[in-house]
Amino acid sequence: MSLSYVQQVKELCTDRFVWITFFHTIFSCYGEIQINIFNFMSASVRPMFNESLTERWDPEMSEKTFNLIYSISASSVFGGILFGGLINGPLMDYLGRRTTSVFFRGGLSILSGIAMILSHFTPYFEFFIIGHILAGLVVTGKYVLVVYTAECAPDSRRGVASLAVGGGASIIMMIATPLCLPSILGTRELWWWLPAICVCMAIVDIFGSSFMPESPKHLYLGTQDKAAAAEAVKFYHGDNADIDAVFEEYEAEKEAQLSETLSISQILGNPVYRKAFFIVFATCLLVTFSGINIRCQYQMQLLQKYGLSHVAAVKTMVFVTYATFPLVFVAPIVIEKLGRRPIILTTSILSIGEVMFLAAGQFIIDNNPELVISSAFGVMAVVLGTVGINLGQMSMAPILVSELCPHAARGSITQMIQIIPIIFAVISVATYPTGVANFGASYFIPQVVGLALFFVYIYKTLPETKGLPIDKIIEKLAGKSKIAAARFDTNDETVPLNC
Structure with a gap:
């Protein structure tokens, strides 16, 4: 019995798809951090807004006017979320699941992080608003990542892999939240390190995913590239995967839509x-x-x-x-x-x-x-x-x-x-x-x-x-x-x- 358990653990540790799921679970959560920087780092971001507005807009700005601008800035993220909802569907069909959920989304995250960092090193708070809006776009792209993961997974692992990737933000937020304490990064001088960490996570996600193929289902049904789909099935399901059985499944789905x-x-x-x-x-x-x-x-x-x-x-x-x-x-x-x-x-x-x-x-x-x-x-x-x-x-x-x-x-x-x-x-x-x-x-x-x-x-x-x-x-x-x-x-x- 113990030998069987040890063997199962060994197979699990050497399973490529398990490590792929773990990789996406950890390194794809940069958007969830970025969209919360406005709240988590408010004690640092708010003074930065105040300095920028009083120096460049109106030295005599009232507190009421400042609060209104600050509130509008916080709500600007919904513009990014709404725009992301509009474009994610078409993009995942035309660019592919991997390109949309990793390369496009990761690229936006890098731009978001850079914009936020620029707001710290320049007197322009508008850079932070741009980064905040882009963070809304990044977060909505997580939907496509879950679909991408589900299409790559064998049927027996589709649910656990999708839920792991979708719920990975809870793990990352447990780590990121303490970083916002004033004793760590939550100060006027150090808050910019959090978007910098997100940029690094996005770069790692893009680099690592560049070695992973597109969703085999999208390659077979979307681009009709059966050779690439076969290689993708081997990559995600294992070298001993029954490709004919998987393709038979895809054909049944293809017949269902025509x-x-x-x-x-x-x-x-x-x-x-x-x-x-x-x-x-x-x-x-x-x-x-x-x-x-x-x-x-x-x-x-x-x-x-x-x-x-x-x-x-x-x-x-x-x-x-x-x-x-x-x-x-x-x-x-x-x-x-x-x-x-x-x-x-x-x-x-x-x-x-x-x-x-x-x-x-x-x-x-x-x-x-x-x-x-x-x-x-x-x-x-x-x-x-x-x-x-x-x-x-x-x-x-x-x-x-x-x-x-x-x-x-x-x-x-x-x-x-x-x-x-x-x-x-x-x-x-x-x-x-x-x-x-x-x-x-x-x-x-x-x-x-x-x-x-x-x-x-x-x-x-x-x-x-x-x-x-x-x-x-x-x-x-x-x-x-x-x-x-x-x-x-x-x-x-x-x-x-x-x-």
Whole structure:
């Protein structure tokens, strides 16, 4: 028994795909750090903004005007996120998965880091805003990286690899956050080292990935380069991979689409693809309607409003982060052992609980603010939200894109599931302060109702996809025994299906 265990460990340590997954998990998280520099290093960045504005714009600038400019600068990242959502889908189809998720995204990260560093060594705070906007672009590209990883992985490892790469940011942020302390890099003189570290990570990611081939599925179905696809399969699946069996799988998927690219109108015109799109979209909206956007922007203020002191709020956030961190390692195992459905449904329930606790805490503040139990509700909301994130909630939508949607539809669907939720997120963040002030706990009712509806829809429609090739998954979606049910004819007209 021990010999068998030792042999398994030895095989795991010599498995090329394991090391590829580990490489992307660690070195692809530069965007998550860059997008948080504005918040993490605010004690250093804010004085830099103040110096630049007073020296170059208006020495007599009022605090109100400064706060307005600073707030607009912080929100500028949403411009990058929205633009990233617009371009990632088309780019992943035309440039390829690897080029978009590594070379293009890494290049933007390098430019973002350089711009931020320039803001430190020059009197121009505008450089930081440019870097902040580019960081938004970099973060949205992580969706494509998860799809790229899923397409490279063998079916038996698709979920664990995708979740590891998508959730790697939790590991890196655990390391990066302490660096922002004033005793380390969190000073006016040293803060620029953090974007410099991100630039180094991006360079390593680009250099290392240059030795890795493009997604074999994209090479086979997208560029029709079978020779390159065969080499890519060997690289990612192992030298002893059954290439004929993998290509047979790709052919089945190719027959299911009969079109190199599918537009949103074509996807919505086919009942099977429409069903896949709505499932992925609902999964994405489960995240958007949760409390994550509000907590990301207002978590410290929220905990203090619910009754905690500033010190207690900071300690609570640190404790929750470290206490729930082991779930990052548990989630990849769970997703392969139990499947995708349990993870998605569990995180959905956690999101409903998170928003309900936020509403309950706000209700107490509205009616009896002296009750200390409101702080407990706030802490519970943070706990449930953090558990959901560490279980892989943020990675489930791109994983489902790679599993439910045929190759030709992934670009269009990726574009749609990023743009619309981003708009909802911006509205949610923008309306929260005034919405709670005017409506109190009632502000959260639409979120709870939306989450409940999306949960019911996912529960009724989401098939288990663990370890299944795309053609078998489409059969499940279609409720048919033959993959031909999802085909497009040569005139791009959809064949009516009864799903």
